[in-house]
Amino acid sequence: VNGTPTTGWNALGRTACLLLGLGALSPAGAEAPQESPAPAGPSESVARFFGQYCVRCHGPEKQKGKLTLHNVGDDPASKTHARTWQAVLEKLEGKEMPPEDQPLPPPELRQRVASWIRSRLKEAGESSPPSTLLYPEKGNLVDHRALFSAKGAAASPAGPARLWRANPFIYQNWLSALTPFRNSFFGAGGGSAARRGGPFIFPWDLRRDRGFRDYAALYEVGEPETELLVYNARIAAAHIVEGGSRSGVSTDFRAFLFAGDAPARPQVEAAVGEAFQKLLRRAPDREELNRYADFLLQSLKGSKGKEALTETVAAVLLHPEAVFRTELGAGAPDAAGRVLLSDREIAFAIAYALTDRGPDGELLKAAQAGALRTREAAARHAKRILEDAAVEKPRILRFFQEYFGYTAAGDVFKDDDTVRQAGLGKAYHNRSGRPAVLSGDTDELIQHVLKQDRNVLFELLTTRKTFVNPKVQPHLTQTLLHYNLDPKAPARNLPLDLPEDQRLGVLTQPSWLIAHSTNFDNDVVRRGKWVRERLLGGTVPDLPITVDAKLPDEPGKSLRERMQVTRQPYCWQCHQKMDPLGLPFEMFDHFGRYRTAELGKPVDATGVVEGSGDPKLDGPVRNALDLIRKLAASEHVEQVFVRHAFRYWMGRNETLEDAATLIEAHRAYRSSGGSMKALIVSLLASDSFLYRVPVRAEGKPR
Ligand code: HEC
Numbered sequence: 001v002n003g004t005p006t007t008g009w010n011a012l013g014r015t016a017c018l019l020l021g022l023g024a025l026s027p028a029g030a031e032a033p034q035e036s037p038a039p040a041g042p043s044e045s046v047a048r049f050f051g052q053y054c055v056r057c058h059g060p061e062k063q064k065g066k067l068t069l070h071n072v073g074d075d076p077a078s079k080t081h082a083r084t085w086q087a088v089l090e091k092l093e094g095k096e097m098p099p100e101d102q103p104l105p106p107p108e109l110r111q112r113v114a115s116w117i118r119s120r121l122k123e124a125g126e127s128s129p130p131s132t133l134l135y136p137e138k139g140n141l142v143d144h145r146a147l148f149s150a151k152g153a154a155a156s157p158a159g160p161a162r163l164w165r166a167n168p169f170i171y172q173n174w175l176s177a178l179t180p181f182r183n184s185f186f187g188a189g190g191g192s193a194a195r196r197g198g199p200f201i202f203p204w205d206l207r208r209d210r211g212f213r214d215y216a217a218l219y220e221v222g223e224p225e226t227e228l229l230v231y232n233a234r235i236a237a238a239h240i241v242e243g244g245s246r247s248g249v250s251t252d253f254r255a256f257l258f259a260g261d262a263p264a265r266p267q268v269e270a271a272v273g274e275a276f277q278k279l280l281r282r283a284p285d286r287e288e289l290n291r292y293a294d295f296l297l298q299s300l301k302g303s304k305g306k307e308a309l310t311e312t313v314a315a316v317l318l319h320p321e322a323v324f325r326t327e328l329g330a331g332a333p334d335a336a337g338r339v340l341l342s343d344r345e346i347a348f349a350i351a352y353a354l355t356d357r358g359p360d361g362e363l364l365k366a367a368q369a370g371a372l373r374t375r376e377a378a379a380r381h382a383k384r385i386l387e388d389a390a391v392e393k394p395r396i397l398r399f400f401q402e403y404f405g406y407t408a409a410g411d412v413f414k415d416d417d418t419v420r421q422a423g424l425g426k427a428y429h430n431r432s433g434r435p436a437v438l439s440g441d442t443d444e445l446i447q448h449v450l451k452q453d454r455n456v457l458f459e460l461l462t463t464r465k466t467f468v469n470p471k472v473q474p475h476l477t478q479t480l481l482h483y484n485l486d487p488k489a490p491a492r493n494l495p496l497d498l499p500e501d502q503r504l505g506v507l508t509q510p511s512w513l514i515a516h517s518t519n520f521d522n523d524v525v526r527r528g529k530w531v532r533e534r535l536l537g538g539t540v541p542d543l544p545i546t547v548d549a550k551l552p553d554e555p556g557k558s559l560r561e562r563m564q565v566t567r568q569p570y571c572w573q574c575h576q577k578m579d580p581l582g583l584p585f586e587m588f589d590h591f592g593r594y595r596t597a598e599l600g601k602p603v604d605a606t607g608v609v610e611g612s613g614d615p616k617l618d619g620p621v622r623n624a625l626d627l628i629r630k631l632a633a634s635e636h637v638e639q640v641f642v643r644h645a646f647r648y649w650m651g652r653n654e655t656l657e658d659a660a661t662l663i664e665a666h667r668a669y670r671s672s673g674g675s676m677k678a679l680i681v682s683l684l685a686s687d688s689f690l691y692r693v694p695v696r697a698e699g700k701p702r
């Protein structure tokens with residue numbers, strides 16, 4: 001793409017950065033998670049903590065990992081031992097020490113000690129390891145039982161005040177609405193085969209590899225992104241001032257443009273006000289009005305009226321509110337030191353939770369009237385938007401896409417030979433090939449279950465229905481065969497009933513199975529990991545880089561047999577948490593077709609649930625259907641699902657302080673008979689959603 005800003009615009013780039021005020025606050029991603037108040041002088045109790053939980057293996061007698069902890073002193077701020085404390089912090093937060101089979105510290109104590117070490121390191125100017133607890137895939141490290149305990153219910157939840165970048169969908173919709181370009185990004189998605197589209201360039205994309213994609217902690221807006229933002233702003237501004245946009249913006253600048261070479265200050269201010277109203281849907285405050293009016297007047301010295309106005313409009317397009325979501329809160333802190341979001345912040349937060357657009361008229365009106373700052377008001381508006389069939393709410397399906405991960409089916413490459421040997425024919429491939437069609441079928445199924453809005457998780461896990469897309473030939477026949485359905489039967493009366501004892505729910509949809517497969521095989525490890533993390537709420541340490549994670553190449557053997565290598569004790573400490581939960585899916589091949597035989601022998605699809613956190617769940621399972629039925633009936637699994645919904649809708653991981661929100665959300669879900677709407681409303685009206693821990697002057701959360 002031949003699009004770097006021209007020199008003249010680099011000057012604007014700099015000015016814009018000043019206007020952006022990027023230095024004033026660091027985006028949430030740069031910050032540690034909300035820290036619990038550091039206990040005053042707990043050094044003695046930390047020494048006691050080590051004595052009780054660590055020194056057995058890291059003391060005078062044994063020095064496991066060549067580490068001793070009885071002699072590091074009692075303060076992380078001491079220079080000589082900072083590295084040791086950093087290592088300790090990492091192991092404590094990652095729940096890796098003490099080893100699981102040892103007496104474990106209570107979760108609150110673990111968190112308190114870790115927070116204290118972190119704050120002492122910070123005070124001493126030592127670096128702390130980046131808190132892995134911020135990333136979506138690490139959310140389960142927060143203790144499940146502590147979250148749902150009676151003690152947790154008494155907490156006063158609040159998220160950290162933050163400034164996080166708007167998601168690309170929001171940004172795209174916003175630019176599209178202001179300019180004539182419906183599909184506003186040139187070559188959206190990148191790559192050489194850039195599709196035709198508008199002239200803008202994506203300033204950022206969402207990563208796919210960490211579970212939930214739109215997370216405050218995952219993204220920063222650095223120099224490269226800023227450059228692209230400036231580039232986009234310049235193009236958009238030209239169109240806005242020229243006119244011809246779908247919302248017909250330009251006429252509003254007429255007064256300014258016809259004012260001649262030397263417009264008076266009121267005309268300049270009117271133009272700035274107009275730009276704010278159109279682009280940000282609010283009036284500028286006094287300080288903004290002065291700053292942007294000065295900027296326009298300054299620009300007028302070197303340029304014609306139209307150019308100067310274009311620069312100013314571009315500057316408004318780079319306003320933090322356009323690029324970031326600000327959630328700082330306003331007003332005086334309450335007794336727990338929390339502040340409520342401002343009316344306007346609540347309006348945007350609710351709109352962005354459900355849609356990819358800014359607030360609708362009613363939300364804006366309520367915000368202007370100062371009528372949004374209660375949990376009841378938030379609940380009322382969330383409910384209103386959820387009930388309004390005319391409003392598109394792409395964020396809800398997206399949650400399920402990211403939670404289940406089935407849309408990755410199209411990303412798993414299967415070579416021609418493999419496809420041919422499987423008897424699947426050429427049409428399996430190409431960009432909109434069968435994986436995409438199958439993933440579209442799963443979208444339909446989820447929408448169908450959401451429409452009923454009853455026992456949503458249970459239904460998604462256990463429904464025997466499926467959708468096929470009758471419009472996509474030549475895939476239809478093949479798709480019906482994929483499901484063991486009669487390929488000649490007309491695909492009407494959707495959804496169809498699947499053959500009994502073959503499939504249950506999303507985890508047995510071909511899209512999910514293909515998304516969790518490798519180029520040539522089922523992916524037992526990642527299927528098991530998915531079940532461990534997303535249904536059981538467990539954790540698995542990352543694959544160490546020192547491990548050559550390959551299965552032996554033994555053509556005559558089944559995958560289960562080849563996976564024997566992971567049973568070595570060193571491997572098994574991790575793999576026992578994944579493999580026995582992934583093996584039940586061996587009743588399907590790696591294209592997601594049901595099978596009873598593999599290499600001429602009956603398929604062995606047995607597995608085991610172990611260490612699930614719910615004794616009723618633990619035990620052997622016959623196959624995937626047996627596993628799924630058990631899991632779908634578990635309250636523990638339901639709570640884990642609620643935790644994931646929390647993460648998605650808050651854009652951050654839960655902490656022990658959020659316990660009350662989770663307990664209430666789970667109650668709302670259960671007492672409504674498993675309504676997703678009730679769950680979402682509860683989350684959007686929660687203290688975790690509406691309250692923030694204020695930012696101190698230097699930009700650090702308290
Ligand atoms: C039952 C024995 C045992 C207990 C109890 C134990 N550890 Fe460990 N620890 C080990 C072993 C074994 C290793 C080395 C292998 C490894 O890293 O898994 C280790 C490694 C470590 C390391 C990494 C050392 C390095 O530099 O590689 C740290 C840090 C650590 N432990 C901290 C702790 C802390 C803090 C506690 C108490 C909260 C604790 N351990 C309790 C056995 C133990």
Ligand code: HEC
Nearest residue numbers: 525526540541542543544547549550551565566570571574
């Ligand atoms: C500390 C935990 C841990 C240990 C120890 C471990 N693994 Fe793994 N292994 C993982 C995780 C986690 C994954 C999944 C990786 C992912 O999600 O990308 C994995 C994946 C794999 C895979 C699948 C790789 C792929 O790309 O398909 C194989 C094969 C494997 N491990 C073999 C082994 C063997 C053999 C050993 C022992 C020599 C071992 N692992 C030790 C955690 C571990």
